[in-house]
Amino acid sequence: MELTLHVWRQDGPDSPGRMEIYKADDVSSDMSFLEMLDVVNERLLEEGKEPIAFDHDCREGICGTCSLMINGVAHGPEEGTTVCQLHMRKFKDGDSIYIEPWRARAFPILRDLVVDRGAFDRIIEAGGYVSVATGNAPDANTIPVNRDESEMAMDAAACIGCGACVASCPNGSAMLFVAAKVAHLGHLPQGQPERQKRVLAMVEQMDKEGFGYCTNHYECEAVCPKEIPRKFIAEMNRDYLKAGMAAE
Amino acid sequence: MAARKPRMNRLARTLQSSIGSKFLMSVTGILLLLFVIAHMLGNLQVFAGPDQLNAYAAKLQSLGPLLWVVRLGLLAIFVVHIGAAIRVTNSNRAARPVAYVYPGSVQSTFAGRTMMMSGLIVLAFLIYHVLHFTVGTTNPDHFHLVDETGRHDVYSMVVMGFSQWPIALVYVVANILVGVHISHGASSAFQTLGVTHPRLAFLKQGFGPGIATLIVVGNLSMPLACLFGLVQLPA
Structure with missing residues (x-):
């Protein structure tokens, strides 16, 4: 060719x-x-x-x-x-x-087609984790996990953080990435104690990094190599609004 | 300055965030959609004849202070809706300072990509619409009519207005843009509000284009019927 x-x-x-x-x-x-x-x-x-x-x-x-x-x-x-x-x-x-290259203010170009996706790491640092006690691994199945919920968590956890969602979004929004990361912990019992804190902190960091706002074009969903569905964005919207309107 | 209560801080922060701005835009958008539907249903009474429409108008006018509560409420809703839209648009422009050389899109829609433009044109139309039919500045000739029972003759005002093709054309074009705006906005609002139940999936998909089509058909029927003489002045 x-x-x-x-x-x-x-x-x-x-x-x-x-x-x-x-x-x-x-x-x-x-x-x-x-x-x-x-x-x-x-x-x-x-x-x-x-x-x-x-x-x-x-x-x-x-x-x-x-x-x-x-x-x-x-x-x-x-x-x-x-x-x-x-x-x-x-x-x-x-x-x-x-x-x-991916084009977004939050993804500055380093050279040619290489961009700095450190903004994603900082969003994860802000809340994309669960706090667990260290020490011996807990026995398997000590915490029952609902099967449908665990499947949902796995669907969201398929996100590899490539940033295609940001690159394809007409608004340079990172909502699909953040939504996937919020959902994969939010659907598991281990993610519940920090659920409110997590979504508030991750969205705050997302805004701080200078990503755009989602206006529901769903270009992100169309290009996502892991086919993360848009419903996780709706879930995050709900989680965030609920947490943001709750008493501190 | 005294420290504010922590709860207010969190709520204020939430509403100022990206998702909060979208929340305000979707809630006000749904309220405006309800108004557009009610407004259309009220106006469709033009097809029931002068007596029906003038009686309806007189009833609205007789609400007095309540009418002003609704008007000011609508104004406030518009201000929040437009304020949120400006915030969202500014952030989105800033988020991609350098555009792609090869622009592409896979599944975004024309309506979705032009929300700000359709919204601004509709806003300009709304100002004209209020001056035309509510304040009566643009066409005083057909604004101050009175029917035989002494009521404001809204029916004749509407028919005389829409019988002039430039006015009818403005209403037709503006209402098509209202439809384009709603076709994206109405479905988008439910995604923003976090609707995920499969039974409610239609709200995020067909609902916007569907309700927009109904509104365009309903709102276009009036100027077109007057323009083509299907609805005429009382004999």
């Missing part, structure tokens, strides 16, 4: 960026999208040029590190897939592909 790549290049956080055009002319349809970029980078290195910086780690679709906006869609055209699991057979010979 022969492709024309339009790639965002930016030398550092404060440098101005620009779109640059690269020809990729020996792409196999069996390559993953990141392998295609590896090949392009090999050639750039041979030519003595700076390779394109992009985030990647497990390349198995489970770590949440890769993060590319491909033709205006986070993680590209395949549903429920991270960009490392996207294969070139999804594209046609002769295609032009626009590759951009």
Whole structure:
């Protein structure tokens, strides 16, 4: 396959960026999208040029590190897939592909296609945990967990924190991420003691980081590689409003 | 300055947050939707003839102070709704300072993406609408009519107004935008309020477009009926 790549290049956080055009002319349809970029980078290195910086780690679709906006869609055209699991057979010979970094004030660009997603870590630090006694592991099944609730918690816990929700949201909102993290603990008995405190603290941190407000476009749900449903956002809205209107 | 009670602090913080702003917008939006429906049902009495509509108008006017309570209440609801919308829009613009070179969307709707624009145009229309039919500044010629029983002749006012095509056109366009605005807003409100029960899922999906369609059909029927002579001045 022969492709024309339009790639965002930016030398550092404060440098101005620009779109640059690269020809990729020996792409196999069996390559993953990141392998295609590896090949392009090999050639750039041979030519003595700076390779394109992009985030990647497990390349198995489970770590949440890769993060590319491909033709205006986070993680590209395949549903429920991270960009490392996207294969070139999804594209046609002769295609032009626009590759951009996640764009949000809360995700500053470090270099080229790499953004700093530390805002997500700070939201987790604010309340995305349960406090447990250390020491010996408790016996299994000491706390009964309702099966439906545990399934729901698992659905939410599938979030890998990649940030595609923020990148795809017309408002740069992090609601789907925060909602998933609030829900996966909120649906378990272990998460109940800190439930109110958690949702208040995480939403407060989310606002502080400069993410936008959700206006229910559901673009996040459409691009989420783990297909986290929008209902968790509704749940978080309810949890937050309930906690915020309760007596302290 | 004396410290405020902690409960107020938390409540105030909650309402000023992102979700709190959305909460205020959705609650006021639902109240405005109820008003739009009631307003439409009241006005549809134009099809029942002059006597019915003028009697209805006279009854509303006879409410006196209560009418002003409703008017001021509506004004307050509008102020909160618009205030929250400005807050949300400003935060959202700031959240993505650099736009994508290749803009894309998967499932967002035209109505959803243009809420601020449709809202502002509807607001401009509302100001005109109040000047036209409530204060009577734009068309004093057909505002000061009296029917044979001495009541304000609202029926003739409406028919004479809508028989002029530029006025009818303004009402038609504005009400289509009202429908576009409601088609996103009405469903969005229930998501924001945290409705998750599967039996209530329709509120977050078909309800907005459905109620918007009914409102557009109902509200367009009046100017169009007058314009095309289906509803005429009393003989």
